[in-house]
Amino acid sequence: MNYLPKNLTFEEGVAFINGFSLIDISSEHGTPLYVYDWNHIENNISEFTNAFGEDTLYRYAAKAFICKKLVELLDKNKWGVDVVSGGEMATVLSSIDTLENTLFNGTYKTKEEVDFFISNNGGHISIDNLNEISLLQQIASKNKRKQSVILRINLDLGAETHPMVLTSGYDQQFGLSIDIADTALKEVYNSDSLLFSGIHVHIGSQIKDPERFKKAMEECSLFLEKNKASVEREIVFDAGGGFFSPYEGDENSQDLEAYSEAIKSGIEENWSSDYKIMIEPGRAVVNNAGLILYTAGAIKEDRGDKPYILVDGGMSDNPRPALYGSEHKLFNISGNKKEEEKVFAVSGRHCESGDLLVEEASLPTDTNPGDILMSTSTGAYTFAMASNYNRVPKAKVIGISSNEVFDLVKRQSFEDTLAQDS
Ligand SMILES: Cc1ncc(COP(=O)(O)O)c(C=O)c1O
Structure with missing residues (x-):
């Protein structure tokens, strides 16, 4: 699986980079979160x-x-x-x-x-x-x-x-x-x-x-x-x-x-x-070394032929799917999920029907609100193209080396999104 970070491993469905749990990291640093190996x-x-x-x-x-x-x-x-x-x-x-x-x-x-x-x-x-x-x-x-x-x-x-x-x-x-x-x-x-x-x-x-x-x-x-x-x-x-x-x-x-x-x-x-x-x-x-972590919100079972999962990010942190239809493989890394999968549409939080992160994502059938989803091959042309659309603050970026987790770019605050207003 060479499209993934080299030091990514899974233990009972939870993802780790160099032994650091991405679930613990998402609790500590919040989501959406860009992560680099x-x-x-x-x-x-x-x-x-x-x-x-x-x-x-x-x-x-x-x-x-x-x-x-x-x-x-x-x-x-x-x-x-x-x-x-x-x-x-x-x-x-x-x-x-x-x-x-x-x-x-x-x-x-x-x-x-x-x-x-x-x-x-x-x-x-x-x-x-x-x-x-x-x-x-x-x-x-x-x-x-x-x-x-x-x-x-x-x-x-x-x-x-x-x-x-x-x-x-x-x-x-x-x-x-x-x-x-x-x-x-x-x-x-x-x-x-x-x-x-x-x-x-x-x-x-x-x-x-x-x-x-x-x-x-x-x-x-x-x-x-x-x-x-x-x-x-x-x-x-x-x-x-x-x-x-x-x-x-x-x-x-x-x-x-x-x-x-x-x-x-x-x-x-x-x-x-x-x-x-x-x-x-x-x-x-940088591409394969990078990931984006999202938190799943509501799951709408009443749409078309597949349920929609709404996540806390979208085209403001990764505009590539909307811009040129790029697909990024998603994993539910919350751990202890069923092996059986079904297809979901995963949509961003922005006010555009085109804000679909993945049109057809195979994820465990018991994917629930609050689960952490990991979008892969997202190290290039994502944060670099990020915007404040809907005045959503830009997400944080962290790096993980063999012995530490460190900040690369701070998360914007609500105030940062209006800092240039007159
Ligand atoms: C002039 C120039 N150099 C380098 C690059 C980097 O390309 P890549 O990220 O595909 O290596 C680009 C990308 O558009 C470019 O326009």
């Missing part, structure tokens, strides 16, 4: 580092999930962070006092964000469009810096993934199409304040087939080879994120070595000068 995240970081080598530049995609303690853990392992907003930058800066190993991505970078990044000695900026080149030049020059930049190329490769998480292809908003990438390269090359440092793609999420990375790197290296006159230094090939991470029912995750080999061979096919690989994994680092 911290050792599993550490393990994922080491597996990437072993597969891609110490020389690779790791830029964890903060968009999957970020908090200060995670930045510290990444930094301890010599990993940097891929950010797309001032808020993500501020999280990195306040945790480790530097943006040196940070990559700034995104389609819309505000002046304030660019200034914040450059004035704090930010690492690389990935250029998404021709428009932003003059903004970057102006702000780098004001800060008397020669800013390292990489060019994000949009290749028409797509990926075998859900259309909502597809991030390359000519019908997508991300990056520079290859036809105008050489114009961007020349502008950067001729700039006094920007330093051309590499090339970047992100071909989508949940990529199973390493050949797709290879193809992307072949195209990037061909492009650079064609424009070699504008390349003066060791170049970064940023292959993006999108490494496959299983949900319930998916086959085993891919071997990371296969991705690493594919990326290297794609580059070396057309590029013989020095280079460094950069990658931006997000989901594959």
Whole structure:
């Protein structure tokens, strides 16, 4: 069951992580509650580092999930962070006092964000469009810096993934199409304040087939080879994120070595000068290590062909099911339940008929109000996408390591939900 946290065990139906009972934890910390198996995240970081080598530049995609303690853990392992907003930058800066190993991505970078990044000695900026080149030049020059930049190329490769998480292809908003990438390269090359440092793609999420990375790197290296006159230094090939991470029912995750080999061979096919690989994994680092615990409320037996269980969270803590129909396997972890199961619809507490966490969840027939339900493969794009819809306070986030349970993000209070009101 590799979609589950590595250190998750069950004893008489009660779930434990590293020997800590999730039932006791839910009583102590309340629900909804995000829980991370911290050792599993550490393990994922080491597996990437072993597969891609110490020389690779790791830029964890903060968009999957970020908090200060995670930045510290990444930094301890010599990993940097891929950010797309001032808020993500501020999280990195306040945790480790530097943006040196940070990559700034995104389609819309505000002046304030660019200034914040450059004035704090930010690492690389990935250029998404021709428009932003003059903004970057102006702000780098004001800060008397020669800013390292990489060019994000949009290749028409797509990926075998859900259309909502597809991030390359000519019908997508991300990056520079290859036809105008050489114009961007020349502008950067001729700039006094920007330093051309590499090339970047992100071909989508949940990529199973390493050949797709290879193809992307072949195209990037061909492009650079064609424009070699504008390349003066060791170049970064940023292959993006999108490494496959299983949900319930998916086959085993891919071997990371296969991705690493594919990326290297794609580059070396057309590029013989020095280079460094950069990658931006997000989901594959945190998703399976994360869980959300809910308390079951009323159970409505009078609806349609299956009973509804109403839980104390929903689309404000995990918008993924409503946004793109993602399914998360649910367990009743209250202990001593019947083996016999039946199908329930599990609905969130929000005022949207689409707030269904799981349309068809098989749970013990004696599931009752007050039971604790555990939603799995919920470490990525859940807390990071959480909202205050219905002014519901955002839930707490905790980590569990081999010897302690610790807070990662505090639960919001009712007052926090109105703190910005005038
Ligand atoms: C540019 C970029 N890099 C990295 C990622 C992380 O992708 P994943 O979480 O699938 O690894 C994304 C996700 O959308 C992205 O847009």
